[in-house]
Amino acid sequence: MKILLNKSLPKWIVLLIDQLIMSWSFALSFFIIKQFHFEEIMRGHFLVYIGLFGLVSLITFYAMRIHTGLIRYSSIYDIYRIFTAVLIASLSYGALIGLWVAPVHGIDSVNIYLVLLISFFVSSTLLTLVRMGAKALFLFFKRGGSGERERVLIYGANGYSILLKQALETSDTGRFHIAGFLDENSNKVNKNIHQIRVYHIDDIERLQQKLRVDKVLVFADDLKSDNQKLFVERCVELGVKVLTVPPTEQWMSGQLSMNQIKDLKIEDLLQRPPIVIENDRVSSDLRGKRVLVTGGAGSIGSEIVRQVMSYGPELLIVCDQAESPLHELQLEMEEQYPGTKMAIFIGDITNSTRMYSMFKEFTPDVVYHAAAYKHVPMMENNPCEAVLTNVLGTRTLADLSLTFDVEKFVMISTDKAVNPTNVMGTSKRIAEIYIQSLNNLNQGKVNGNKHPYKQVTQTKFITTRFGNVLGSNGSVIPRFRQQIEKGGPVTVTHPDITRYFMTIPEAVQLVLEAGTMGNGGEIFIFDMGEPVKIVDLARKMIKLAGLIPDVDIPVTFTGLRPGEKLFEELLNEEELTIPTHHGKIKISKVRNYSYDDVVNDIDELMQLNKTKDELMVVRKMKQIVPEYISKNSRFEELDLQMN
Structure with a gap:
């Protein structure tokens, strides 16, 4: 047959x-x-x-x-x-x-x-x-006869919904039976379209029982609207599984493949309306330039590579230590942008000799510095490595940017640098202070007798600061997903812990926009939206999997990890913000630091780092960043001693 x-x-x-x-x-x-x-x-x-x-x-x-x-x-x-x-x-x-x-x-x-x-x-x-x-x-x-099919509703009653209905009805698998359309337009409700009834979205709970509905199909684009998100949230609460369908222009050869119909992910619910940036300004800033991206194999770095490549740089230099991810990224870029030049440079940013050879060979015009250690508990247990990479590595790249007359140096920082409670956040804050002092030195705002270069350039040093990004390596969402697939339990550190979330593409869009508008010395703060309670995130992910929290999958609390705090912040109490022309970006006003003082502190920190005496290293970090108060950490004793 x-x-x-x-x-x-x-x-x-x-x-x-x-x-x-x-x-x-x-x-x-x-x-x-x-x-x-x-x-x-x-x-x-x-x-x-x-x-x-x-x-x-x-x-x-x-x-x-x-x-x-x-x-x-x-x-x-x-x-x-x-x-x-x-x-x-x-x-x-x-x-x-x-x-x-x-x-x-x-x-x-x-x-x-x-x-x-x-x-x-x-x-x-x-x-x-x-x-x-x-x-x-x-x-x-x-379809193998009249076997049982999943009864579904289609969200929306428009031309795209009709195309979806027809695609599902002509599908070889015959997986779905269309039980109705859902819409909020009163002119469509209770009418028939292609012999299919249109119901009001508020009737979903009644329809779940009446029509024995298994699932609701929603176009992925619809999830960017607040109304649609509320409807989807209600479906999740009712136990109606939500499936997403890509826009019709993404259907393969004009035909919808059943493989393109995906289970709703928590990332879909956390997305906000798309960010609009001034592409012309970004394009004029990057087109024809030689752009260096450090940490290019990581979550943020690789997305910077993808977006910068679309603006037609003369050369894109990608630096990282991770060989295999770099190779995969190179293949991806060669396939998507066959005419653009790209150089892969494997190296450690703390190796000044290796970094010098990279700058000398490629002479970049713009540097996006995304290379860093970022995992809080791991850096709490390895503070000397955090200092080496996040502080010394940043200093090495920033100094080389001056030596080779780089136009802009854009550093990717974190909200954990604000009132830090851990080594990782503090190391990033020290890196912020150093590049700000360099920028102030260039503009003549502070003295710089210890500056190692005879000719001071006009390099603009810019910092961008944002919170957690969805789907990044090692983030909480992939971890929860793995735990759910294994049958639980899903582990949350504390019932009250909250975090800000942003998608990787929108974070990078804002990085590029901030880099374009920056004049040097600014710390750009991104609008991260509303903070998300992690336990709510975990329970919602369990429901999205079609399971019941604390019944099918238990949620357990393990206690705060070393260096972890309940609430992240984007600004110090002493910092003020200035709006920019972009509603999602603000500028943090911070005090100026003397280049000589900062260099003295960092030199002493690096000398201590060589001794591998972790207590002395962290003590010095607390002296450089007085607002650094350890939480749930072995270094809390230093706060007691210093007070």
């Missing part, structure tokens, strides 16, 4: 069947007009009439290529073409009879126009029924 289903009828057989139907319909209509008086019919010119009609019909159908379509995929458009072909054949035949056969040959023994009228309705109906019947049989056998 499968072999037969995968084959299609030859085109000449389809054409033959169509002509048999056309000829039979004409003959039946002829007999009806003659009231089935066969002797009179045969004495007349029946054979001439039907022979000529068959010839005209054959030429018309062949010219319009009615026989070339696959019957199993017949649509409304195919039916329209059939009606058109039958109409053209009938009108052509009527004109031929009236202008040539009857007057020239004197053959006019029947009301041929009435025959054509009856024949038109009979043949067009039969041709349509054959195609619809063949399509129904194909789908029936393809």
Whole structure:
């Protein structure tokens, strides 16, 4: 049976069947007009009439290529073409009879126009029924009979929803049965579209029971609206599973693949309306430039690479230590942007000799510094490595940017640098202070007797600060997903812990925009939206998986990890913000630091770091950043000693 289903009828057989139907319909209509008086019919010119009609019909159908379509995929458009072909054949035949056969040959023994009228309705109906019947049989056998299918509702009652309905109905798998459309437009509610009822979205709870609905299908684009998100949240609470469908322009070859229908992810619910940036300004800032991205194999760094590449840089230099991710990123970029030059540079940002050779070889115009250690508990246990990479690595790259006259140096920082409670956040704050002091030195705001370079350049040093990004390596969401797949428990550190979240693409968009508008010395703060309670996030992810929290999957609390705090902040208490032309970006006003003082502190910190005396290293970090108060950490004793 499968072999037969995968084959299609030859085109000449389809054409033959169509002509048999056309000829039979004409003959039946002829007999009806003659009231089935066969002797009179045969004495007349029946054979001439039907022979000529068959010839005209054959030429018309062949010219319009009615026989070339696959019957199993017949649509409304195919039916329209059939009606058109039958109409053209009938009108052509009527004109031929009236202008040539009857007057020239004197053959006019029947009301041929009435025959054509009856024949038109009979043949067009039969041709349509054959195609619809063949399509129904194909789908029936393809789906293995009338097996149980998932009953679903489609969110929305518009043209895209109708396209989705048709795609699902013609799918080979026959996985879904469309139980109805959902809409909030009162003009559509309680009406039928393509024989499918439209219900109000507020009736979802009633419909869940009445229609035995398993799932709701939602276009992914719709999730960016607050109204749609509220509806989806309600579905999740009711236990109605939500599936997302990509926009129609992303359907493969115009056909929706069942593999493109995905379970709703928590990232979909956390997305906000798309961020609009001034692409022209970003483009003019990056086009034709030599751009360096450190940490290019990481979550943020790789997205910076993707977005910068779209602006047509002269050369994109990607630096990281991770060989395999770099290789994958290189293949991806070569496939998407075959004409753009890209250089992969494997190296450790704390290796000044290696970094110097990179700057000397490629002489970048713009640097996006995303390389850093970022995991709080891990850095709490390895503070010397956090200082080495996040402080010394940043200092090395920033100094080289001055040496090689880089136009802009954009550092990717974190909200954990604000009132830090851990080593990682403090190391990033020290890096922020250092590059700000360099920028102040360039602008003559502070003294710089210890500056190692004779000629001070006009490099602009800019910091961007934001919170957690969705889907980044090691973030909480992939961790929860793995725990749910294993059957739980889902572990949360504390019932009150909250975090800010932003998608990786929108974070990078704002980084590029901030880099463009920056004049040097600013710390740009991104609007992260509303903070999210992590336990609510965990429970919602369990529900999205079709399970019940604390029944199917337990949620347990493990206690705050070393260095972790309940609430993240984007600003120190002493900092003020200034709005920019972009509503999602603000500038933090912070005090200026003397370059000489900062260098003295960092030099001492690096000397202590060489001793590997972690207590002395962290003590010095607390002296540099007085607001650093350890939480849930072995370094809390230092706060007691220093107070």
